[in-house]
Amino acid sequence: MLKIKGLKVKLEAEDKEILKGVDLDVPAGAVHAIMGPNGSGKSTLSYVLAGREGYEVTEGSATLDGQDLLDMAPEERAAAGLFLAFQYPVEIPGVGNMTFLRTAVNSQRKLRGEEELSAAEFLKLVRAEAKKLRIDADMLKRPVNVGFSGGEKKRNEILQMAMLQPRMCILDETDSGLDVDAMKLVAEGVNGLRDAGRSFLVITHYQRLLDHIKPDVVHIMAAGRIVRTGGPELALEVEHNGYADILSEVA
Amino acid sequence: MVTPAVSNPAPSLLDRLVLPTSGAWANDARRAALARFRDMGFPGRRDEYWRFAGGEDFAAPEPEEAPILDMQGEAPVFSGLERLKFSFRDGRFEGDLPALPEGLEVSRLSDAGQQDLHWARDLYGVLEAAGQSPVARPFAALNTAFAGDGLLIRVTGKVALPLSLIYCHDDPRSDAMLHHVLRLEPGAELTLLENGPAAARLNTVLEVDVADGARFHHVRAQGRDHGRRAITHLFARLAKESVFKSFTLTVNGAHTRNESVVEFTGDDAVAHLAGAAMGDGRMGDFTHDDTVFITHGAENCESRQVYKKVLMNGAVGVFQGKILVKEGAQKTDGYQKSQALLLDEDSTFLAKPELEIYADDVACSHGSTSGGIDEEALFYLRSRGVPAAEAQDLLVLAFLSDAMEEIEDAAIIEDITSRLEAWLARRRAG
Ligand SMILES: Nc1ncnc2c1ncn2[C@@H]1O[C@H](COP(=O)(O)OP(=O)(O)OP(=O)(O)O)[C@@H](O)[C@H]1O
Ligand SMILES: [Mg+2]
Numbered sequence: 064m065l066k067i068k069g070l071k072v073k074l075e076a077e078d079k080e081i082l083k084g085v086d087l088d089v090p091a092g093a094v095h096a097i098m099g100p101n102g103s104g105k106s107t108l109s110y111v112l113a114g115r116e117g118y119e120v121t122e123g124s125a126t127l128d129g130q131d132l133l134d135m136a137p138e139e140r141a142a143a144g145l146f147l148a149f150q151y152p153v154e155i156p157g158v159g160n161m162t163f164l165r166t167a168v169n170s171q172r173k174l175r176g177e178e179e180l181s182a183a184e185f186l187k188l189v190r191a192e193a194k195k196l197r198i199d200a201d202m203l204k205r206p207v208n209v210g211f212s213g214g215e216k217k218r219n220e221i222l223q224m225a226m227l228q229p230r231m232c233i234l235d236e237t238d239s240g241l242d243v244d245a246m247k248l249v250a251e252g253v254n255g256l257r258d259a260g261r262s263f264l265v266i267t268h269y270q271r272l273l274d275h276i277k278p279d280v281v282h283i284m285a286a287g288r289i290v291r292t293g294g295p296e297l298a299l300e301v302e303h304n305g306y307a308d309i310l311s312e313v314a
Numbered sequence: 315m316v317t318p319a320v321s322n323p324a325p326s327l328l329d330r331l332v333l334p335t336s337g338a339w340a341n342d343a344r345r346a347a348l349a350r351f352r353d354m355g356f357p358g359r360r361d362e363y364w365r366f367a368g369g370e371d372f373a374a375p376e377p378e379e380a381p382i383l384d385m386q387g388e389a390p391v392f393s394g395l396e397r398l399k400f401s402f403r404d405g406r407f408e409g410d411l412p413a414l415p416e417g418l419e420v421s422r423l424s425d426a427g428q429q430d431l432h433w434a435r436d437l438y439g440v441l442e443a444a445g446q447s448p449v450a451r452p453f454a455a456l457n458t459a460f461a462g463d464g465l466l467i468r469v470t471g472k473v474a475l476p477l478s479l480i481y482c483h484d485d486p487r488s489d490a491m492l493h494h495v496l497r498l499e500p501g502a503e504l505t506l507l508e509n510g511p512a513a514a515r516l517n518t519v520l521e522v523d524v525a526d527g528a529r530f531h532h533v534r535a536q537g538r539d540h541g542r543r544a545i546t547h548l549f550a551r552l553a554k555e556s557v558f559k560s561f562t563l564t565v566n567g568a569h570t571r572n573e574s575v576v577e578f579t580g581d582d583a584v585a586h587l588a589g590a591a592m593g594d595g596r597m598g599d600f601t602h603d604d605t606v607f608i609t610h611g612a613e614n615c616e617s618r619q620v621y622k623k624v625l626m627n628g629a630v631g632v633f634q635g636k637i638l639v640k641e642g643a644q645k646t647d648g649y650q651k652s653q654a655l656l657l658d659e660d661s662t663f664l665a666k667p668e669l670e671i672y673a674d675d676v677a678c679s680h681g682s683t684s685g686g687i688d689e690e691a692l693f694y695l696r697s698r699g700v701p702a703a704e705a706q707d708l709l710v711l712a713f714l715s716d717a718m719e720e721i722e723d724a725a726i727i728e729d730i731t732s733r734l735e736a737w738l739a740r741r742r743a744g
Contacts, residue, residue: 113697114693114696114697115693115697116689116693136696136701136702137693137696137697138696138697138699138700138701138702138705140697141696141697141698141699142699146697147697149694149697152694153690153691153693153694154691155688155691155694155695155709155712156712156715157709157711157712157713157714157715157716158708158709158711158712162708163695163698163708166695166700166704166708167695167698167699167700168699170698170699170700170701170704171698171699174699174701206712223698227698227699
């Protein structure tokens with residue numbers, strides 16, 4: 064599904080290389096996790112995949128089902144099935160959450176040449192999904208993420224994911240800021256979406272999330288590279304020993 | 315009183331204008347206004363409130379031609395609302411006065427002399443004259459002297475239907491001056507709607523006297539003709555516990571200057587003034603100027619100004635807003651916000667926010683900002699599949715939303731929002 068080869072990325076504004084050759088292959092139906100110290104480049108990788116400005120790809124490639132992601136506009140990537148749950152969801156004063164969701168769903172459908180959802184169909188869908196995530200009507204009415212608590216913002220990201228039904232979901236620290244119950248809700252949301260045609264790339268600092276969302280593969284990222292890849296036991300190792308052992312091994 | 319220097323030697327607009335005769339007291343008021351105007355003269359660029367955008371085009375002997383906009387079958391704004399309609403074409407009232415509900419009296423300015431309209435005599439040119447100090451507003455005095463038409467409106471009860479003034483524009487060279495006076499008696503309520511371009515060049519004065527406990531709600535949508543020019547004046551006097559709300563939408567127009575002069579004379583009153591303006595210099599000149607002067611002369615009054623402008627392709631936005639809190643106007647709550655969203659580097663926003671406070675127990679604030687589109691928000695929307703242009707439009711509407719929220723009626727907000735959306739979509743289509 065998602066194939067990243069030798070991806071090198073520097074900042075556009077300054078001569079600073081952040082990704083120094085990332086290789087990653089997430090097959091259809093798989094759940095991969097990425098862990099790694101602060102500043103190792105995890106969010107940068109997710110932003111570059113989603114198409115955020117400010118980065119320059121100097122080498123390598125990233126494809127979604129063979130389509131060159133790096134050549135597409137962010138909205139085209141989204142319509143192709145890529146979704147990023149932001150580490151820091153953006154507040155948009157003046158745009159109602161409902162309007163935002165409906166515009167997003169229908170924009171993607173339009174880009175894919177599908178019929179737009181009617182107001183009634185949309186409402187029914189959003190109510191059902193919001194209920195699962197315990198997002199109340201008031202949160203749907205308010206401007207996007209404005210005044211939401213940290214955990215509410217993260218749940219709102221998962222609501223968007225549930226509405227958009229992407230094929231490749233990247234979750235950047237969706238667990239941080241969530242209380243224990245909210246974490247379960249979010250994990251249930253993710254697990255409910257798991258199927259043979261959908262893949263997940265879960266970025267996290269904590270083994271805790273991976274108890275709920277069981278990964279097939281765990282990668283460790285450090286200083287802009289994937290330095291170790293293993294099974295779920297790798298996450299446990301990090302939880303117990305930190306990164307020191309792994310990093311010294313690699314060095 | 316600060317009077318602008320007479321910088322135009324022989325103002326020939328004045329030579330061309332003829333004092334209308336509309337009855338005894340109105341004639342007196344007109345002559346007095348002409349004398350006032352002669353003292354002031356036309357404003358020059360050195361006058362404090364004409365530095366950012368001058369008024370040469372308003373003072374020119376003839377208006378510049380303003381081609382009539384092809385609305386392409388689109389129904390004008392407010393069309394879907396049930397309302398009492400009064401139509402003007404190129405500055406002249408047309409048709410008959412409609413049947414009026416209880417609590418509403420309307421006469422034409424031209425009939426003023428024939429009727430016993432004490433209340434109108436005590437208003438016509440009176441609030442305008444009071445509003446000339448401390449800042450001169452010469453075009454308002456000119457209007458009082460020469461206004462060709464207008465309505466005298468008295469509200470004695472709670473009027474449910476909005477009174478709607480519809481300004482059509484057929485003659486690309488028309489020059490119009492309209493002057494309306496409005497008196498809301500104690501406890502009365504009225505919504506006033508105004509829409510349309512009115513003329514190639516328009517000068518309006520609206521004098522509103524809001525008595526104790528009365529409520530006035532004003533929503534105005536200025537015409538979209540690209541070449542039209544308008545200088546409007548709103549003079550309001552607010553008595554005890556009255557409520558005054560005014561919102562203006564401006565899209566297109568070569569030059570618009572909206573002056574609002576509001577004075578609190580009674581305690582516990584509320585005034586909200588808001589404006590949303592959108593201009594694209596690619597479609598012709600666009601200069602939009604909001605000049606506001608609020609005087610708190612009573613206790614515990616709340617004034618709120620929310621002005622938003624979206625500017626692109628060389629469009630120019632001006633905001634000059636002052637809150638004056640007089641001695642003794644304790645517990646004043648004054649708030650002023652003026653913001654511009656600049657969609658490119660060619661557009662300009664010039665702002666002069668001012669506070670002048672002579673009371674000690676007040677809460678006043680003002681903030682003026684200008685900036686570009688929020689790139690983070692834009693990316694967030696695009697990452698959800700919203701194409702860049704549509705995402706930008708959504709953010710433009712979001713930017714205008716807190717001005718729009720000052721409109722009380724949800725149906726009107728929806729009507730206006732859909733116009734803005736359509737305008738943005740047309741721009742996108744090129
Ligand atoms: N726009 C930028 N300007 C300057 N430095 C940047 C920028 N974006 C990223 N960086 C730097 O690149 C490195 C990687 O950042 P990134 O956010 O990808 O880390 P991360 O692995 O997600 O960290 P965390 O676990 O704390 O979320 C950091 O050193 C960061 O400071
Ligand atoms: Mg990060």
